[in-house]
Amino acid sequence: MNFPKYNLDGKIFRSISNSHNGEVSAETRFYYHQHGNVISADYSGGEILVGHLLGLMNENGRMDFLYQHINNENQQMAGECRSTPHKLLDGRLKFTEQWRWLTGDCSSGSSEIEEVKSN
DSSP, X not given: OOOOSOOOTTOEEEEEEEOTTOOOOTTOEEEEEEETTEEXXXXXXXXXEEEEXXXXXXXXXXXXXXXXXXETTOOEEEEEEXXXXXXXXXXXXXXXXXXXXXXXXXXXXXXXXXXXXXX
């Protein structure tokens, strides 16, 4: 098995943009974990009470994952996402994402999240 291009274990990300039909916002934080090419993250903040994502990273760093969360209206929401990493000039990562709801209106959208700079 090839090792993934990026190590996300312990990294924190925040939303910098999202489609109008998304629930992730600037207040949402993602706390990533990684074991080989298996990626998971817990997330919360803004409209999201608690959420989790799980997926796989390919050898180029692209991730395909499923996500689920409970929003502040106590609705269970779920979807799928393809996330493509980009390295920023300061060394942090930014993900460009294409996602689709598997619940609710089943609409799709795009978003970007970026790594929170560590102290």
